[in-house]
Amino acid sequence: MIKPTADDALLVRKRDLKNNYYSITFKPFTSAKKCKPGHFIQLQIPKTDIFFRRPMSIASVSSDGDIEVIFNVVGRGTKLLANLEKNDTVNILGPLGSSFSNPKKNEEVVIIAGGVGFPPLMYFATELVKSKFPAKQIHFFYGGRSKDDILEKSRIKKLGLNFYPITEDGTFGEKGLVTKPVERFINENEKSKLRIYSCGPTGMLKAANEIGKKYNIPGELSLEAPMPCGVGICLGCIVELEKGGHARVCAEGPVFQIGEVKL
Amino acid sequence: MKPNLSVSIAGVDFANPIMTASGCCGYGEELAVIFPLSKLGALVTKSITLKPRLGHPSPRTAETSSGMLNAIGLANVGIDKFVTDKIPFLEKQKTKIIVNVAGSKLAEYIEVCARLNDFERVDMIELNISCPNVDEGGMEFGADPKMTEKSISEVKKVFSRPVIAKLSPNVTSIVEIAKAAEQGGADAFSVINSLVGTAIDIETWQTKITNNKGGLTGPAIKPVALQMVNAVYSKCSLPIIGIGGIQSAADVIEFLLCGATAVQVGTALFIQPDLPVTIEKELKAYMKRKKLNSIDELIGKVRKY
């Protein structure tokens, strides 16, 4: 466990990504330098009686300590977050949880992203490219219901990786679910050189887990659970492990190995 | 003069009156990464049972107004693993260690407490008597004065250091139970454990936690806890550790004024894991401002109409 900090940060940038998605950036985040892709933070919603913090994956960290989250408005807390304005103060606890491990140099990275599972994977791909991992070895499959669910298209394209958008209604990219193009890609490539990284809705995680097991491809999944604390002390965020017993999504996770968790 | 925050309960000396509550700080490992545990008066472990327990399935917590519901179901590593994996870590910590013990039969409490007696660094045991007693048809140990008295006196026979009775608020008269615990030989009281509540999702009509009901904790229960601390303080003579909804030094002071000698911080750690450090600072500042030299000058000093 990395020692997290809990400090106030200023909202320095807010972007409306349409369709109830927002990007907000805070500064300064004391522990910015310690953040790795897959880590999350706990945001305390200001000016409300909302009791718990809200967990959000880190979407990017800049060299001068800005930290970005991208989120969907689903309830009271995220609605209030979306209503924050520039210079509002938010207390941020983090970085928390486990992070994605790096692929081997010669591996092809298969990213399977969906919905609000997209931000940590964009952060992961960005850091890989920054670390000189060849962008052409990164395959970014990004699924959504419709065109407006595929966020930050130009930002992903700018990374120079292979981008495969997929929408259920066919309004952007290939029509259907991500599973089909992912399996097609796997079958066209040398399976022993692939590594999967996935974060998204439960259905997508289940599919990624099954695909990994079926083709014997290693990889990692980032999970969600209701999180009262986020630091491993309440035991409220457990998942069942295949080997038996429980793991805490906030502490042993949110990043787990394919085949490790009962989904 | 620098205010002195130290307190003493049943012959055990604490650097300050601030402890972390059972089930809200694991076995201390995570909090130790966040702040030095020497900042605490004591750490109270998660309830330990004879056998390991996985607890209830997820979801087992829900957010409520000014608090939360939990039905973790006493998930813990069990006494064997606690002894081999957790005690070596706890022994190294420069704070007092209180091990909370739970069970579904009296014999289980006794066995766990007897094992803990071998570890000098287990300074005290806190008995969680808010557990259903399988031998008595599931009635809580702590809901029946006779059962309360008996469990404390049996544990006292096998554990040579002080035993704290952690009282449940879910009884007709907490004072009656406190007196029974005193009769059984308890050395102190922890007041209170969680209340009982539920919450429902109106879209699905489903209860929000798998156990259907759970323990209500957090600031929502503080007024109940304060009243119960004061009721026990007025009628019994043992020292009290006040628990329930503490989020600040101001809350701690209220508990001390109502008669608590020390306090435990629980749910609030989930939002601010290093809260005890802040509380200690604020408490010192308050004592300076009020020209108080010791915590004793606050205990039970509430002025009533």
Ligand SMILES: Cc1cc2nc3c(=O)[nH]c(=O)nc-3n(C[C@H](O)[C@H](O)[C@H](O)COP(=O)(O)OP(=O)(O)OC[C@H]3O[C@@H](n4cnc5c(N)ncnc54)[C@H](O)[C@@H]3O)c2cc1C
């Ligand atoms: C490690 C982690 C990383 C996350 N990263 C992101 C992210 O990058 N972007 C993003 O938009 N969201 C993310 N989430 C989900 C986000 O935390 C929830 O959407 C948010 O807490 C909902 O708060 P609310 O007050 O708006 O909703 P509430 O009013 O609390 O709930 C509204 C609805 O959301 C559901 N919900 C609440 N909390 C969660 C949760 N933790 N997981 C799943 N469903 C939940 C509730 O069951 C309910 O149906 C993440 C969650 C975790 C655990």
Ligand SMILES: Cc1cc2nc3c(=O)[nH]c(=O)nc-3n(C[C@H](O)[C@H](O)[C@H](O)COP(=O)(O)O)c2cc1C
């Ligand atoms: C998630 C959670 C788990 C708990 N587990 C235990 C436990 O194992 N044993 C116990 O005696 N009390 C347990 N408690 C009760 C607390 O120790 C404390 O009495 C109660 O939460 C009230 O304090 P608070 O309002 O500060 O949280 C638990 C509370 C919470 C929130």
Ligand code: FES
């Ligand atoms: S959220 Fe508390 S243990 Fe994971």
